Amino acid sequence: MEELFSKVLQVNVRCRDCEERKANIRVIINLQLTTSPVHKRDLLVRLTDDLDPYFLFNLSISEEDFQSLKVQQGLLIDFASFPQKFIDLLNLCYSEQESENPRFLLHLSCQSSMLEGPANFSVVETNAFKHLNHLSLHLVQGSDKEIKDYLAVRLSSLKVEKQALETKLKKTEDDLSRQLSYAQQTLSEKSKELDKLRSEWTCQSSSLSNRHSQELQLEREKAVELQSRLQQQIEQLRQDLESSHKKSSQQLHSRVTELEASCRELTERKYKNESSIRDLKIKLVGAEEECQRSKQQVLSLRRENSTLGTEVHEKERLVNQLQMRVAVLDQEVKDKDQLMRRTKEVLEATQQQKESVEENAENKELQMKKFESTVKTLSEELIKANGIIKKLQGEVRGLVGKIKVKNTVTVSQEKLLQDTSEKLQNVEKDLQSAQQQVITKDEQVSKLKEQLELTVQKLNESSEVLKTNENVINWLNKQLNEKHLSRNPQPPQCVGNPSVLSTTPGLRAQFYPQTVKPVICPGKTVDVTPAEQRAVQPASRQIGDYPGLDSKYFERRDDSIPIYGLSSNLLHRDPGSCSLLS
CATH class of the missing domain: 1.10.287 (Helix Hairpins)
Structure with a gap:
C-alpha cells in the first residue's frame, strides 16, 4: 500500500437539524495494489479526526467504480490520473483555508443528526454566481472492527x-x-x-x-x-x-x-x-x-x-450487552405498537358501528314505539362495548408508561457511552502531553550539547593561544640570536662568547658579552704576559657594543647547568676544534 496524501484540512460539516460547523479532519489517500488473482489497483480514501478516535469514514474506489463515478459526475479524466487531480484539488483547499473568503471548500454532509452512517464528501468551488461541485464521494462510516484496527495501528506507531x-x-x-x-x-x-x-x-x-x-x-x-x-x-x-x-x-x-x-x-x-x-x-x-x-x-x-485498555474492553462488553437489551426492548416496543394498532382498528370499527346505530336511530325515530325492545338490546350492547373500550384505554396507558421507563434507561446508557468516550479522549490528551514533554527533553539535551561544544572550543582556543605564545617566544629568541651573531662576527677557527638563550616555553634569558677573550683550543698552550692582558682589555671594551658580563662568565665548567635553546652541533664539537663557552 502506497500513501499518496495525508494532511489535516478544514472541512464544513453538515448534519440534519444541526447548524453547519468547521472541523479539522485528516484526509488520507492510499493506493492499494493487488496481484492475486488479478492485477488490480484500488484507491482508498479515509477521513479521520486526531481528537476523536471513533471518527472514521472509508471509501474504496476500483477501476469499475470509477467508470460509474465518471459517468455520474461527468469527469473528463482516467483512473490513472484521477488520484493526482484529486490531490491537487485538496492542496488548493489547503492553501486557501487560511484566507477570509476561500475559493475552494470541503463539505461533509450526513443525513443523520449525529454524523453517523453514510456521508457525502465533496469539493466545492465558490464564485459570485453559484457553488460548483467538482467532486462528490459517498463515504461509509467505519465499523467497530475497522475502528479497532485503526486504533491498534495508531497505538503501534506511537509505541x-x-x-x-x-x-x-x-x-x-x-x-x-x-x-x-x-x-x-x-x-x-x-x-x-x-x-x-x-x-x-x-x-x-x-x-x-x-x-x-x-x-x-x-x-x-x-x-x-x-x-x-x-x-x-x-x-x-x-x-x-x-x-x-x-x-x-x-x-x-x-x-x-x-x-x-x-x-x-x-x-x-x-x-x-x-x-x-x-x-x-x-x-x-x-x-x-x-x-x-x-x-x-x-x-x-x-x-x-x-x-484503561482493560476498562475499554469492559465498557465495550457492557455496550454490547446494552445494545442487546436495546434490541430486545425495541422488539417489545414493536409488539406493543402492533397491539396498539389492533386496538385502534377495534375502536374505529366500534365508532363506525356507533355511527351506523345513530343513523338508524335518527331514521327510525318514528318507529320507536314499535322497536323499543330492539333499542333496549342495542343500548345494552353499547354499554358492553364502552366497558371494553375503557379496558383497552387502561392497557394503552400502562404500555405508554412502560415505554417511558425504557426511554429513561436508554438515555442513561447513552450517558455512560459518552462518559467512556470522554475518558478515552482524556487518555489521548495525556499521551500527546507526554510526547510534548519528550520533545522538550530533546531540546534541552541539544542545548546541553551546544554548551559542551562551546566549552570544548574555548579549551581548544586556549591551547592554540598557548602554542602561538610559545612559537612567538621561540621566534623572538631566534631573531635576537641572529641579530647578536650578525653584530658580533665569530672567528673562523673557533666560536667565542655566543649569546646564550633559553628557549623553554614561557621563559627567556640572554647575556650579552662585552669582551672577547682568546680561545684556548685543546692540545695548544698559549703564553700571555700581563702587559698583553692590559693591552687586550681596553681593546675588548671598544669592540663590544652591547653592555653585558665578561666572557669569563661563559667559560665551560664541569658543575655548570646547560642552557636550553642552543643546537647540539654548537654544544658538542670535535676535540680538534675549540671549546665552546656556554
Whole structure:
C-alpha cells in the first residue's frame, strides 16, 4: 500500500437539524495494489479526526467504480490520473483555508443528526454566481472492527515513536558522557603542562640567581686583588658591570612580571573552565534527573494505558450487552405498537358501528314505539362495548408508561457511552502531553550539547593561544640570536662568547658579552704576559657594543647547568676544534 496524501484540512460539516460547523479532519489517500488473482489497483480514501478516535469514514474506489463515478459526475479524466487531480484539488483547499473568503471548500454532509452512517464528501468551488461541485464521494462510516484496527495501528506507531525517542535519549546521554570525559582529560593535561612550566621557571630562576651571585663574588675578589695595580680600570669595569647588571636585572624583572601575568591569566582561565565544567556537570545531573522522571512518567502512562485498555474492553462488553437489551426492548416496543394498532382498528370499527346505530336511530325515530325492545338490546350492547373500550384505554396507558421507563434507561446508557468516550479522549490528551514533554527533553539535551561544544572550543582556543605564545617566544629568541651573531662576527677557527638563550616555553634569558677573550683550543698552550692582558682589555671594551658580563662568565665548567635553546652541533664539537663557552 502506497500513501499518496495525508494532511489535516478544514472541512464544513453538515448534519440534519444541526447548524453547519468547521472541523479539522485528516484526509488520507492510499493506493492499494493487488496481484492475486488479478492485477488490480484500488484507491482508498479515509477521513479521520486526531481528537476523536471513533471518527472514521472509508471509501474504496476500483477501476469499475470509477467508470460509474465518471459517468455520474461527468469527469473528463482516467483512473490513472484521477488520484493526482484529486490531490491537487485538496492542496488548493489547503492553501486557501487560511484566507477570509476561500475559493475552494470541503463539505461533509450526513443525513443523520449525529454524523453517523453514510456521508457525502465533496469539493466545492465558490464564485459570485453559484457553488460548483467538482467532486462528490459517498463515504461509509467505519465499523467497530475497522475502528479497532485503526486504533491498534495508531497505538503501534506511537509505541515505535516512543522506542525511537528512548534510543535517541540513550545515545545523547552516551555522547555527552564521552565529551565530558574528553574535556576532563584535556583539562588535566593542560594543568600538568602548567605545573611543568612553573617548575621549569622556578628551577631556571634559581640557577640564574645562584650563578649570578657566584659571579659577583668572583668579581669582588678580583677587584680586591687588582685594586693596588689598576684602580682606575677596576672602577671603570665596576661601573660597566653595575650598569650591565642593572640592565640584565631589569630585563629579568620585566620578564618575571610578564611570566607572572601570563601565569595569572592561565590560572584565571583554568578556574573559569573549572567553573564552567561544574555548571555543565550540574546541568547534566539535572537533565539526568529529568530523564528519569520522564521515564517514570512514561511507565506510569503505560500502566494507565493498560488499565484503561482493560476498562475499554469492559465498557465495550457492557455496550454490547446494552445494545442487546436495546434490541430486545425495541422488539417489545414493536409488539406493543402492533397491539396498539389492533386496538385502534377495534375502536374505529366500534365508532363506525356507533355511527351506523345513530343513523338508524335518527331514521327510525318514528318507529320507536314499535322497536323499543330492539333499542333496549342495542343500548345494552353499547354499554358492553364502552366497558371494553375503557379496558383497552387502561392497557394503552400502562404500555405508554412502560415505554417511558425504557426511554429513561436508554438515555442513561447513552450517558455512560459518552462518559467512556470522554475518558478515552482524556487518555489521548495525556499521551500527546507526554510526547510534548519528550520533545522538550530533546531540546534541552541539544542545548546541553551546544554548551559542551562551546566549552570544548574555548579549551581548544586556549591551547592554540598557548602554542602561538610559545612559537612567538621561540621566534623572538631566534631573531635576537641572529641579530647578536650578525653584530658580533665569530672567528673562523673557533666560536667565542655566543649569546646564550633559553628557549623553554614561557621563559627567556640572554647575556650579552662585552669582551672577547682568546680561545684556548685543546692540545695548544698559549703564553700571555700581563702587559698583553692590559693591552687586550681596553681593546675588548671598544669592540663590544652591547653592555653585558665578561666572557669569563661563559667559560665551560664541569658543575655548570646547560642552557636550553642552543643546537647540539654548537654544544658538542670535535676535540680538534675549540671549546665552546656556554
